[in-house]
Structure formats: C-alpha cells, structure tokens
Amino acid sequence: MEFPLEITFHNMDRSSAVESVVRDKVAKLAHYYDRIVSCRVVIEAPHRHHHKGKLYAVRIDISVPGRELVVNRNGPQDHAHEDVYVAIRDAFKAAVRQLEDYARKIRGKVKKHPPKAEPAPSYEAPSSEGSSSEGSSSESL
DSSP: OOSOEEEEEESSOOOHHHHHHHHHHHHHHHHHOTTOOEEEEEEEOOOTTOSSOOOOEEEEEEEETTEEEEEEEOOOSSGGGGSHHHHHHHHHHHHHHHHHHHHHHHHTOSOOOOOOOOOOOOOOOOOTTOTHHHHHHHHTO
C-alpha cells in the first residue's frame, strides 16, 4: 500500500483492533486497482441516546486519478451493523465493487453500445380520396 490512509473514529474510542482490520482491507483494495491516490475511512457510532441499538456507519472515500469513489454505509436494513466489523466488511465489499467497475471502465472492458440511429422516415400511403377530401371533411363538421 503506497498511498496515504486516514482512519477517523466518530462518537467512539479509537481501537487498534478495528484500525488493523481497516488497514488490511485497504491493502486489499490495491489488488483491484493499483492507481489509488488516497483513502479515507470514517467509522461512526451513533449518539449514545439511540434506543434501537448501535448501528455503525462506515464511509470510505477513495481518490483515484480524475475521480473520487465514495462508499457510504449508514442506512443498514437489519441489525447486522450492530457489530462494527460487519459494518466494515459490508462497506469494503461495496468499495471493491465500485473499484472493479471503475477499473473496468478505465481499461475499456465495458460494453459500449453503438449510437442510436435516427429512425427511418415513415412512409404514408396516399389516400384514395386525394387532397380535396381533407378540406371537405373539415367543412362537414
């Protein structure tokens, strides 16, 4: 890992075990795209006054040349994110998917659709009554 890493904890104490897991996961990101410029990980515990359990939020900002990829996992559907390690795992899975998609796009391995052709002009058969019938139909109304 040759890029700067910043790990921030909000509303919780710094944990060397959590930092170690994050460093390992960030090191693995370089396998998916080797031109990462920097990475910032924010792990946030909810305020102490929540009644429904502690659902951790993890945000990962990955800077790559010309773009910033952002993974924001702060709205879990279930209570699995009461465990900080599960929240970190899910956020990094999403980061890997985004990095793979970005790398595929940069390498040109994404299927490109040809531009849509303009539709051919529709052919209308001439009416059997001719153009004089158009004027007469409006007069009858």
